[in-house]
Amino acid sequence: MQPAHAPAEVPALIESRQLSLTRGRLLILDRIDLAVRAGEIVTIIGPNGAGKTTLLKVLLGLIAPDGGEVIRRSGLKVGYLPQRLQLDPVLPMSVERLMTLTARRPRAAVIAALAETGVADLVDAAVHSLSGGELQRVLLARALAATPDLLVxxxxxxxxxxxxxxxxxELISSLRRNRGCGVLMVSHDLHLVMAATDRVVCLNRHVCCAGSGEAVSRHPEYARLFGPRAAHALAIYTHHHDHRHDAHGRVVVADEAATRKDA
Known part of the structure; x- marks a missing residue:
């Protein structure tokens, strides 16, 4: 069970107030109020075209809003994992090079960040050779390398x-717990995300509903967007088993995992 999200009186790392954006005659974002505080995970869900990625870009200052405001804590450091990273498959690039494209970092710092996401052994690997899970862990390590207050x-x-x-x-939850950073996340994985977040914001150009995962899954607007069976089929996801999977997808049984931890 994840810890309760930060109380409202704790100052926000980042906050939007009545944030609005239009493109031509199309209303993309309609008076969005949202706040993320240190030590909490906030997840934005919604159908395709709901404005989720656009909202992140406005919050990060990559797109200017037409109305409302974004308030960031002074000196806020952000680690960003974008939805798509375009890499030329014919251009050879190592993981270490990818980790240092936008900032110089010593190799030891690169390895330390990769170790935090479980892929330090890939530091010299070619990026194009990585599996989907390995690449996402490398990109997450890249976001962590700047020691952010907020992960987006x-x-x-x-x-x-x-x-x-x-x-x-599970890794994202542990990073939040160990670092004390805030996490703002966009996800389509409703069946899993409900158990991995403190607060859910259901977006469809405007905020349809927000609250705990359980509260949102029972909200009429959630059912309207995702279908009448969604609340039952995609309610709180709980999972218990006697093994886990490492960064490369290999099964690690519970006894073996404990032995490795104690070693």
Whole structure:
């Protein structure tokens, strides 16, 4: 069970107030109020075209809004994992090079960040050779390398299989717990995300509903967007088993995992 999200009186790391954006005659975002505080995970869900990625870009200052405001804590450091990273498959690039494209970092710092996401052994690997799960862990390590106060993750489990998704959500929760950072995440994985977040914001150009995962899954607007069976089929996801999967998808049984931890 995840800890309760930060109380409202704790100052927000980032906050939007009545945020609006139009393109031509199309209303993209309609008076969005949202706040993320240190130590909490806030997840934005919604159908395709709901404005989820656009909202992240406005919050990050990559797109200017037409109305409302974004308030960021002074000196806020953000680690960003974008939805898509375009890499030329014919251009050879190592993981270490990818980690240092936008900032110089010593190799030891690169390896430390990769170790935090479980892929330090890939530091010299070619990026194009990585599996979907390995690439997402490398990109997450890249976001962590700047020691952010806030992690902004746009579809962090894309291209990852089902078991890998659960492992990545567990990793994100542990990073929040160990670092004390805030996490703002966009996800389509409603069946898993409900158990891996403190607060859910259901977006469809405007905020349809928000609250705990259980509260949102029972809200009439959630059912209207995702179908009348969604609340039952995609309610709180609980999962218990006697094994886990490492960064490369290999099964690690519970006894073996404990032995490795104690070693």
């Amino acid at each position: 993750l746009d579809e962090p489990v894309q291209g990852v299989d089902f078991t890998g998704e659960a492992a990545l959500y």
